[in-house]
Amino acid sequence: MKKSRSVRLIAALGALALVIAACGDGGGEFEAGELGAVEVGADEAIQIRSLNAITGEVAFLGIPNENAIRMAVDDYGQIAGRDVNVGTGLDDLCSADGGQSAAQTIVADSAVVGVIGTSCSGAAAAASPLLSDAGLSMISASNTSPSLTSDLEGTAGENYYAGYYRTAHNDLFQGQAAANFVFENLDLTKVALIHDGDPYTNGLTTAFENAFTELGGEIVVHTAVSVGQTDMVPVLTEVAAGEPELIFFPIFPAEGTAIAQQVSGVAGLEDVVLMAADGLSVTNFLDLPESENMYFSGPDTRFDENTNEATDLNGEQFLADYESEFGEAPSADFWGHAYDATTMLLTAIEAVAVEDGDSLWIDRQALRDELNSISGFDGLIGSITCDEYGDCGANVISIFQHNNLDDHQASKANILYTYSG
């Protein structure tokens, strides 16, 4: 993406203004890099923003992220004697237009240094060019689309923009992990795939298909449902016609519930094995009797023993704190990613912040360089290392079998397979 002239002009003017302002303050020592720098006055707060799907049907994914970000900021405490402010949580509405307008709000405030978000990959594709142009750094906790970073073999994705990072895993990992598990551990070779037209679920089924056929398995049906559909008998009949041994449907609760409940009524699918992904390993779905004994792939959430090096909090303490603060367990699996993303950003800010007189200066390019150089950062999700395209995930995918309807955390600990890049 070419940066337009006007933006460059504005950025240049902005940098100039900052330099002039800095000179006016009498300091004048600090020299901003090419992306400019943010000045934080003596009694001002450092501004970062959160951008998640906090309303609508995908709120179950965005709200734990939002909550974890706030907890991380509280736990981290001050940077160079200054508070960190997250502002009002912004909503990406899980859509491209929503992501872009929220990003517009963020870049309008020149004091903002970094962003934790978005929740949905579709929103990130529209938000990251804007944030990247404005010199910000964004770290997503739950975007998994390969197009946002790279294909893991050194080719940048179509929608990669400098300044984009994520702690979530790349779909390609999860597709590979799930395919390996089905082919090697379960020893099944005929699989049906169902997605729901969402970029995430479609990306994952595609990654699975590629990995599974590579291993020598056969995808007998690759089909889709549409969001809002409740009568799953037709789709399940279509699936049954291919006589699969396993159905992998990494979709979301509304349609996933209907599939799980109706699958036993379709002739030919009485003994089929069901497998889903993190979109369904949420409280509502795991409560269903039908979800018992299903397999779920997703980020490894055995975070109990892992300790975040910035705040000295481990996963077990996090969950306890979360429950006491919000009255429920997190409704999706990316809370640890959000917490680590936030502490990573804050650690990096602390590392590059320069005190100059009364002011604290945060150079935008230096911040990106710092994030790119993160290696072996101990987070809740494990050891985090960023690659040059912003993939910072611990990249550990685990597959559990849901064997305890009453205690979901116990189920999630029943891990049968772990895959790390």
Next chain:
Amino acid sequence: MIDLKRVRTFGLIAGGTLSFVAAIGMVESFNERTLINPGITMGLLLILGIAAVFGYIVAAGKPNPLVETARDSRSGGIAGGLTGAIAGVVTSLFVLFVDTFDVSEFFPNMREPLVEAMTFELGVPVGLLVLTAVVTATAAAGGAFHGMSDSFRAGMSRALGWVVAFALFELVVSEILDFADPLVDLIYAPRGGLQPWAAVIIGALAWWLSTRYKGRGEAFTERVKDSEAGSRLRRSVILFGVAAVIILPMIVGGVVNELLITSGLFILMGLGLNIVVGLAGLLDLGYVAFFAVGAYGTAILTSPSSPAFAPGLSWWIALPIVMVLAAIAGLFVGTPVIRMRGDYLAIVTLGFGEIVRILLLSDWLTPIFGGAQGITRIPGIPVPGAGTISGTDPQLFIYFTFMFVLLAAYISYRAQNSRIGRSWAAMREDEDVAEAIGISTVQAKLLAFVTGAVIASFAGALFSAKVGTVFTNSFDVLVSIIILVVVIVGGMGSIRGVVVGALVLIGILGGPKSPGLLAEFSEFKLLIYGALLVYMMLKRPEGLLPSVRRSRELHGEDLTQDAWLDKGGDFTGDSAEEEATT
């Protein structure tokens, strides 16, 4: 004389309304926004506003054209206060219920945060008394207000209006006053909310201005209206308007421009739908399909990563192609539905809209439209000497939006006042008569569909260039409905109405996939849109800014759409409000 039955009814309705806004979590989320620092939040304003409005309505009494309603601030105040007391008790009982029983398994908002918000964090017994007292007092004030002198009412409402506007639109005000940074810092607290003394000054100033220049504004509007076209006064007003439109985007920042662009896209679609619904009288609930044709057409023709066919054309070359495609789509949808009854047409077009969305998303057509992965990397609009302009430069992109809005407004205006416009008017009055006097209704209907489709494709082309990616979730049935709400609220058949409707609804409350200026509303905007649609149809079917032509048209005895709109929907003689009280 206090109508106790009315007090009881409205007290219960007000209590129900307050409990309802609490139950859906509106008070809690509005509380996160401080209006006047410290303490006066948007949630409080919501509670007070509901109480005051119901107090006022009760004091105003039943509208009776035969008897001049007595205006007496004391009895009004008492009536309002009684209403408020009932409302306060009802609401308190609701809050008490939530506090006592744990029903959060079924009603996720009915938990402690709700109790805390409704009792002003004072806990149950004390807070509930405070709540009842506050609601009673506000409703009493609202009731008393009805009996005050006209000058007091004018001054008070201006003062309150301006203070609330300054508090709510903090973002716009501070962007406009950006050059005077110290002033902004004086008026507003560091992270949100008016300073109390600033609120007092703004209120006082507004009051003073309203008494000092009483009636001047109206007089000026009248003078402009009466002046001849092309007179100096007219020309200077138009010049001022044009200058404002050109300069405004430069003054305000990225956020307001972004909102203006989004509103602009809805103005475009509203103008297009206005031709179909407002002028030709055809209810199209699948209008979003043409928006999708415009957006996907542009995406395929300009994006280098379009899956099947990527000519990588310039936006300017893609635009006419997309317009032709939209026109064809208009004919394709229009022809089969042309002979259908009005209400069948609504459902069939809704079906068409969904079919288009489902096909764009389907795995079957993924090789062409990208399916779930959409089409990304759509370049912006190339401008010689300024690179490509896309949504990342809202301050420049807005001018393209303006341009197309002007174009669409011009097309609507010309169409409305031409032969075809008169055919549409005749057709929506009575098709058989129109046919009998020699109007080809088939041609007129198809032309309406095609014109509407082409205007929607402008919006689609702009949308693609702005956002840079297209996914099908930007084109669901909700969009069609919201465009309809914009047209209805603004005023069917009225160009000004559509512009104002889109600015108010999309710009302030938010569009289907974008928050508005008041992001607090985003969770509730669809609820509000639904209520607004019902309210407008019952109380003001002609819209906020009714079309001039319509109000000039004769009032016929026939129950035609136009006659209904002109009469303000009051066919049965008794108003809806009365219905609700009995």
Next chain:
Amino acid sequence: MTTTTSPSKTSRRFRFNWVDSFLWFIRVSALIAIVIGIVGSVQLFLEGEGPTAEQWRDLVISGLSTGFMYGLIALGYSMVYGVLGFINFAHGEVFMSGLMVSLIAATLMFENGFWDANPTLALLIVLSISMLVSTLVAVLAERIAYRPLRGAPRLIPLITSIGVSFFLQYAFAGIFGVATRSYPPAPGNLGNDVEFLGIAIEGTKLLVVGVALISMVGLWWFVAKTKTGRAMRAVAEDKEIAGLMGINVDRTIVTTFAVGGAMAGVAGLLWALLFRAVDFLTGFLPGIKAFTAAVLGGIGNLPGAMLGGVLLGLFENVGPLLVLNGLGIPAVSQLKDAVAFAALVLVLVFRPTGLLGERLGSEDRA
């Protein structure tokens, strides 16, 4: 304007014959596509590919039971349309509201064991709550939003009902939350297969068809044999004359809405048994499909609504696999809703008055 393609008019206005040509083009190409699709599927079947005979049978049974449920909702549309001449767009939400509220009772009964201990009583409780709430919502909507608009041009109440529909959806979203909730599994041994006419059918599906048929017969008796039913037919024919004949028009219209709401409430129970999952948008698609069903059967025509529902249920369940799969289209289930909407368009293109013909009051035929 007549709804049919009147031949006299087209011959008179020769120059617009291309509209008819286009309609014929649609008719012919739809037929060809359907035939090719079916032939393709039959071929697949003979080759041993695609669903087995048993699976086809299940698909038909499932389509029938869904269809009966659509039919019940469609009755409400059809009655209101017959009497008032407008589409109550919010009828899907009337259905959803009963379903959503009775979920509370069902969950509570399930939690304390009553659900499985007394299946019949539990289902009756759910049924009565669902009917009560749906009826109440339908009557309230009529009272507040539609009655003041009586006599308004027909687009006005339609737009109002769109507003009511949205308001109800998001009011329920606000109060009940946006998460999908689930009814407990069918109580007792209802979920087991039952031998019926020699084939094993899931008990719930049989119950669904049974309840729908009983409701249908009850409704027919109500409209045809009772005094209120006669009043309804009179009001449908001509409101003014009915009023002059001493019929309380307002009360009759309220009754119409109430009965339509009650049928939607029954449909709520059937949904709870068939699909179980509920959220605030649950009413939207079934609502539109039920309207399609009403049009399919001939609006205003009660047996037509039932027939339309059953056919639509079959179309959308069997259609994608039978027609689209045969055409070689991948992921056909995704296009299920598109098939339902296409069916609506095709019905109106082929036979605008529906299969059994419209029954409308004189004033609505215009």
